[in-house]
Amino acid sequence: MTRRATLRTSHDNPAVIAAALDPDNTDSMHTTVEGDELVTTIERDSTGGLQSTVDDYVVNVTVAETVIDATRTHTDTNHE
Numbered sequence: 901m902t903r904r905a906t907l908r909t910s911h912d913n914p915a916v917i918a919a920a921l922d923p924d925n926t927d928s929m930h931t932t933v934e935g936d937e938l939v940t941t942i943e944r945d946s947t948g949g950l951q952s953t954v955d956d957y958v959v960n961v962t963v964a965e966t967v968i969d970a971t972r973t974h975t976d977t978n979h980e
Contacts, residue, residue: 903950906941909961913968914938920964921957928953 911917914933925931931940940957944950 902943902945903947904941904943905950905954906939907954907957909938910936911938911965912936916968917961917964920968921960924956924960926953929957 909917914936917938918931918933921931925940928944929940929942931938933939938961942950942953942957944953
């Protein structure tokens with residue numbers, strides 16, 4: 901039986917986050933942008949596999965958002 905999780909996260913620019921995550925996404929992941937939300941569905945054959953993939957995805961989202969925010973702050977500071 902396939903296990904499935906759908907994660908919804910809100911972002912200022914979800915398309916940028918989606919693009920940053922795309923290289924790390926596997927065939928078991930599907931991501932769309934809906935308004936200000938990034939919606940990712942992950943399907944795996946086992947509960948443990950699903951948990952591992954969700955954990956990795958959450959870390960990747962956090963890192964992507966941190967880097968993008970830092971870049972935005974650095975860019976804004978340099979243009980003042």
